[in-house]
Amino acid sequence: MTLMLPCFAILNPMKKVKVLNITGWGRSGSTVLGSILGNHQDFFFGGELRNIWKQSLLNNRLCGCGVPFKECSFWKKIFDNGFGGIDNVDPDQIVKKLKFSYYSRFAPMKLLPFGEKYFRACAVSLPEIEKLFLSIREITNCKVIVDTTKSPLYGYLLSLMDNLDVYVIHLIRDPRGIAYSRKKKILQPDKEKVIYLERFNSFDSSFKWNMRNLLSECLWKKNKDKYLMIKYEDFASEPKAVVNKILDFISESRALTPFISSNEIELGINHSAWGNPSRFKIGKVELKIDNEWKNKLNTFDKFISTVCTFPLLLKYGYKVNY
Ligand SMILES: [Zn+2]
Structure with a gap:
């Protein structure tokens, strides 16, 4: 009988790679938050690492x-x-195996008797992800890897991997702010071709806002040691205080962040694999809340976005009228 050995051994629990996954719906400030954390001396910011493949x-x-x-x-x-x-x-x-994590509709499978087993099998079938995280830690000597892939199912998949110790930041933003941003044509810098970020109409953006936020809560909220909910509006108003809160949550030092004042940072070059073009920003950056949507999002889209995200937007403390 042949005994098949795994391609790498399961690490001692203390040696697991600490991963901070930012989850939620895109245009919530995750790239800026990831960049700030990545400039902490003990952190590595990989951007949206699901897209590296x-x-x-x-x-x-x-x-x-x-x-x-x-x-x-x-x-x-x-x-x-x-x-x-x-x-x-x-x-x-790897891209084929990860495809299911793009569809929130697969999440209810977790509730079925074989659900957990199915997702564990998916995690086992992707040893390359653990190899990647292990190699990043070995080369950079970092304590935490920040992955801004905002897919709750992907975060859940990471949490089922034996060599990863996954913490989740659930980042929430007013759905009308996201709807406004999602309609914009934003260029993704590239050497070979002209690429724009994926755009959504207000209905689709709001639908996904509901799905991503509900799913993040369902998958993680009961796990208080691993899950922290943060609102974009709080982060953008008091970035240093919120980053410190995150560092306390994952028991890492507050001393090594890139803040030069309560709302200014000095960003160095990063090696993020993919994400919002704001990942290319370097140097001194002033952080302030982006409320442009309040004046510029048209009445129809505001209405659609408000109706489609009701009552969840009230639960998260957002007003119906502005
Ligand atoms: Zn690079």
Whole structure:
């Protein structure tokens, strides 16, 4: 009988890789929050790491440092160390296996008798993700890896991996602010082609806002040691205080953040794999709340967004009228 050995051993619990996953619905300030945390000396900001297989390895999009991913010496080291070279990875297969995590409708499967077993099998079938996180920690010597993939199912999948110790920040923003941002045409910098961020109409954005937020709560809220809900409006008004709250939550030092005042930061170059173009910002950045939608989102979209997210928006403390 042949005994199949796993490709890497399960680590001692103390040696698990600490992952901070920011979940919720996009345009909630997750990239800025991730960048700030990534400039903490003990943290590494990977951006939306679920997309590293498709956007970085298959499409060779820009790394946060500004060069095409496959030319970035940092990521070359990570893949050389973890996989014996970037060419030893089959990103197509990984993208296919991760496809289910894009659809919140798969989440109710967790409630079925075989649900947990099914998701555990999905986690086991993706050892490349653990290898990636382990290699990042080995090369950077960081204590925490920040992953801003805002898919509750993806975060849940990470939490089922033996070598990862996953903490979740559930970031919530007023759905009308997101609806306004989601309608905008925003360029994603790239060397080869013109790419814009995915756009949504107010109805679709609001529907996804409900799904993502409800699902985040269902999957994580009972786990008080691993889940923290943060509102964008609080973060944008008092960024330093909120970042300190997050650092306390995951028991990491408050002393090593990039804040130069309560709302100003000094950002260095990062190697985020994918995410909002704000990940390319470096230097001194002043943080302030973005309320442009209050004056610029048209009445129809405000109405659609308010009706479609009722009553959840009241539960999160947002007013019906502005
Ligand atoms: Zn880079």
